[in-house]
Amino acid sequence: MTTPAMSLQHLVKVFGNTVAVGDLSLDIPQGSFFGMVGPNGAGKTTSLSMATGLLIPDRGTAYVDGIDVWKNPSDAKQILGVMPDGMRVFDRMSGPDYLTYVGMLRGLPKDVARKRTAELLEVLDLTDVGKKIIADYSAGMAKKTALGAALVHGPRVVVLDEPFESVDPVSAGNIRQILQAFVNNGGTVVLSSHVMDTVEKLCDHVAVINQGHVIAAGTTAEVAGDMTLDERFAELVGGRHLEGGLSWLGN
Ligand SMILES: Nc1ncnc2c1ncn2[C@@H]1O[C@H](COP(=O)(O)OP(=O)(O)OP(=O)(O)O)[C@@H](O)[C@H]1O
Known part of the structure; x- marks a missing residue:
């Protein structure tokens, strides 16, 4: 069997009295x-966050391409590209400087990082951002x-994490195309989303998470x-509560 692109094994995270993730295991196939x-x-x-080296698990392990994310973080980070929920750091830089800087941090020579930055800004429709700092971007611009x-x-x-949230429809289409091309070239994409229609159209595999556990996983067709x-x-998760409720709304 080929090594999964990502393997989460018995991950646990507890915040105070809240079990955010309880013994979650999941294999994500290559490609x-x-x-x-x-x-x-x-x-x-x-x-x-635990799978990508951003949050230490209380228990369990995460592997990327067979590499233990927590034992060999620098090797894992070469393989991984991560877009966390919300922009956490470096928002005093301009977008172009930030992308070049991240490329160099990941070991690219400066000229290569600059060239890739220019190409990415083009496909993400961010060529006219100039020197404006990321803190002053719209939510969608920061996401891109x-x-x-x-x-x-x-x-x-x-x-x-939620790649389409706050992004305009044209940019969302661009992002979908970029990700699809990445998968067509053999890459693996893992995304979280609330937009079921997008997930159904885009994703060939899906996992349903509820209360810190995987309650269904497989190909999208199998799960659906x-x-x-x-x-x-x-x-699977219930939660449609409107029948008879909020009768005052709109009256
Ligand atoms: N830093 C934290 N401190 C305390 N509780 C947290 C923290 N982060 C997450 N939680 C709690 O852990 C649980 C899982 O949160 P998490 O953000 O992982 O859910 P999610 O599935 O990503 O939700 P959403 O779809 O709303 O983004 C929630 O009950 C949340 O309140």
Whole structure:
């Protein structure tokens, strides 16, 4: 059997009294376009943070291409491109400087990092940002910059937390195309999203997370079965509460 692009084994994270992730195991096949879906607070961000070296697990292990993320973080980070939820650092830099800087941090020569930055800004429709610092970008511009930073060093596995949130439809289309091309070239994409329609159209594999556990995983067709993914998701996690409620709304 080929080594999974990413393997999460018995991950656990507890915050105070909250078990954010409880014994979560998941294999993500090489070359897959993998969607992680789950209701708010299900543990997606916490799992992906532990999987990518951003948050220390209380227990369990994460492997990327067979490399232990926590034992060999620098090797794992060469393979991984990560777009975390929210822009956490370096927002006093301009987007172009930031992308070049991240490329160099990941070992690219300056001229290569600059060339890739220019190409990424072009496809992400960010060529006219000038010297404006990232802190002054719109949410969508910052998200696209973060995506560029995840891709600039040419990773084999890209992990994206909510890549389409706050992004305009044209940019979302560009991002989808970039990610699809990446997968067509043999890369693996792991993304979390609340937009079931997007996940169903884009992802060939999906995992449904609820209360810190994987409750269904497989190909998107297997998980959805004879329903739409949205219907299957509602069946698995419940949570449609409107019947008879909020009758005052709009009256
Ligand atoms: N730093 C933290 N401190 C305390 N509790 C946290 C922290 N991070 C996450 N949690 C809790 O862990 C649980 C899982 O949160 P997480 O952000 O992983 O969920 P999620 O599936 O990504 O949710 P969403 O879809 O709303 O982004 C939630 O109950 C959340 O309140």
